[in-house]
Amino acid sequence: METLDRLRALLPEEAGRMLAEREKEVHEVRLRVGRPVQFRGQNGSWMSNDVIEAATLKRILASLMDHSFYTREEELSQGFFTMSDGCRVGVCGRLIYDGQRIRGMAGVGSFCIRVSREKRGCADGIIPHIIEETGDIRSALIVSGPGLGKTTLLREIARRLSGVGRNVCIADERHELAASREGVPTLDVGPFTDVMDGGPKALTIAHMLRAAAPEVIIADEIGGEGDAAALAEAARCGVSVIASAHAGTFEQLTQRRSLRDALEVFDVFILLGEKPGNVVEIREECHAAGAGVLRGGGLRAVR
Amino acid sequence: MRLALAFCVVVGCGLCGNALSMSARRRVETLTGLIQGVRVLRVHMIRMLEPVSIALTASECPALEQLGRAMKPGDSAGRTWRVVAERETRPGGLMDVLTLEDRRALDTLFNQLGESGREQQDILIASTLEALGKNLSDAEKRAGEAERLYLSLGLLTGLMLALIVI
Known part of the structure; x- marks a missing residue:
């Protein structure tokens, strides 16, 4: 999973280690400024002791966007962008609203990565x-x-x-x-x-x-x-x-x-x-x- | 026999003078290539919305293509540019003839490339093209002057040597 591999290298040490240890269980990773990293799996959620600083959050987000913010601008105005392996990154922050439509997002306070996985056989009953x-x-x-x-x-x-x-x-x-x-x-x-x-x-x-x-x-x-x-x-x-x-x-x-x-x-x-x-x-x-x-x-x- | 030798000396010195102006011409060629590359980059980034690394690789300019290939997933253009520029501005590199002014314009571009929205990126690229365009005009002027200067110096040296030979 390319996104999780990249995230592991970008996260603070303990959070990165936790992600590596339980990568297969992870359905969601949530990062919020001033808060610990939250992981969610099928059987509940767990957290690391690392606190995410604003600069770290910004750096991780820029890296996940491949430092090509302009390619994600339209998607971000809808609140999310999708990674090349299908993982969805939902972003929360200050919206830029021009009175008719949301034109984009300025400050980012948190984001959530939803892991995309292939699951062979899950449609057998359907x-x-x-x-x-x-x-x-x-x-x-x-x-x-x-x-x-x-x-x-x-x-x-x-x-x-x-x-x-x-x-x-x-x-x-x-x-x-x-x-x-x-x-x-x-x-x-x-x-x-x-x-x-x-x-x-x-x-x-x-x-x-x-x-x-x-x-x-x-x-x-x-x-x-x-x-x-x-x-x-x-x-x-x-x-x-x-x-x-x-x-x-x-x-x-x-x-x-x-x-x-x-x-x-x-x-x-x-x-x-x-x-x-x-x-x-x-x-x-x-x-x-x-x-x-x-x-x-x-x-x-x-x- | 001596006249023939004197003629060869004059021509040889003239060619040496011409060769000395080569670096000025190479700067013109390099800047022309970079400007063309940044124009193609603009199309790939602003119109086709391709990520920076892919747009650079498709820029049809060897120096920018190399930068695009050197960018690993998650790397910024600025960080990769510093590494590539360090290598390619050394003697023998693809951009070894660039001046500090040229380098400054490219540093400004790559430090901000990809880090803002589409409109800001377009403005950034436009201002880079303007700066590089000015540098190119200056380089062309200097290349013309250098060509004339070194050719004249070469020919004069050749004539002096020819007189001695005769």
């Missing part, structure tokens, strides 16, 4: 709900709160669908799914997978439909402006869509206005919860119910 007996691919939406494995699951689904010979296209707005470097995925997303990254999902999906003739489109964390229309257009083109969205329950999902129109596209809804990668519930559409399927009896729980 694949039978996505691939029908006829071989058709059903559109699916993975739903969960933050940090519960949506991206890891999507990556594995992409690899598996590609592995059975499907042309899979990934709209990787935040470079997290495929961690592409100069357009080439560094994570295993399957032999027949094409990746477009860096652009807004809605535009990327339209590009992929024109450029790559996909059978399946995969997109992480939908809910942005134009996402619903782009997904609906993909579905009308006969393309299956596998996506993820933030919500703690199916009910919360239906309450997200930006997602309501997008829900029509999906045949299967998968809820993750409790701990990373844990499938709590799967609901499948049992007739062409259209919008609002999650609210009414148009779905049956299958797990």
Whole structure:
């Protein structure tokens, strides 16, 4: 894991040693000015005794950005940037707001590194709900709160669908799914997978439909402006869509206005919860119910 | 026979004089290459948003390409530049003809390269191009003067020697 290797060398001595000892367990590393380094894993969190100074935080952040701040400016205005191995760095500090939009970030007080890992086999229980007996691919939406494995699951689904010979296209707005470097995925997303990254999902999906003739489109964390229309257009083109969205329950999902129109596209809804990668519930559409399927009896729980 | 020898002496001395002005011409060539490289760097950084090391490697200027290749993940351009400049400004290096003024302009560039937003980086590169452009004009002027001076000195020395030979 390139990001953790680099971080280990940049952290104060004790924190670096702790990271080295428990690297495989670490899901998150949090650094705050004047506070100890906090590590989080599946079974809780632990801290080092080192206190992070403002200069150290700034130095580590600049190094993680490869001293190329200008390349991260747009991402930072959304509060995060993604490392080349797919790890996401969420940054908190003083926002520069011009009255209409957040233009960037000036002072940084803390940041959190969320570790991206490939987990082979994590989609084993889900694949039978996505691939029908006829071989058709059903559109699916993975739903969960933050940090519960949506991206890891999507990556594995992409690899598996590609592995059975499907042309899979990934709209990787935040470079997290495929961690592409100069357009080439560094994570295993399957032999027949094409990746477009860096652009807004809605535009990327339209590009992929024109450029790559996909059978399946995969997109992480939908809910942005134009996402619903782009997904609906993909579905009308006969393309299956596998996506993820933030919500703690199916009910919360239906309450997200930006997602309501997008829900029509999906045949299967998968809820993750409790701990990373844990499938709590799967609901499948049992007739062409259209919008609002999650609210009414148009779905049956299958797990 | 003596006339032929005298002619050879004059021509030889003239060529020696010309060779002495070579370093001034090399400074012009080096600065021209650096300016061109910084222009390409600007496109790769500001338009294509490539990280500093990749943009430098793609700059089509040997000195900047070397700097880009020397940058390890997480290294700043400024720190790497100090190491590369130390080596390449020595006699025989890629930038051994640069003056203190040239070096100062490049130090300013590399110490801040990549460390701010897009607009500031564009301003930084523009001001570096301006500074290097001024240095280039100065270098061209000096190269012309040096060429004339050393050629004249060479020819005069040659003529003196020719007179002695005759």
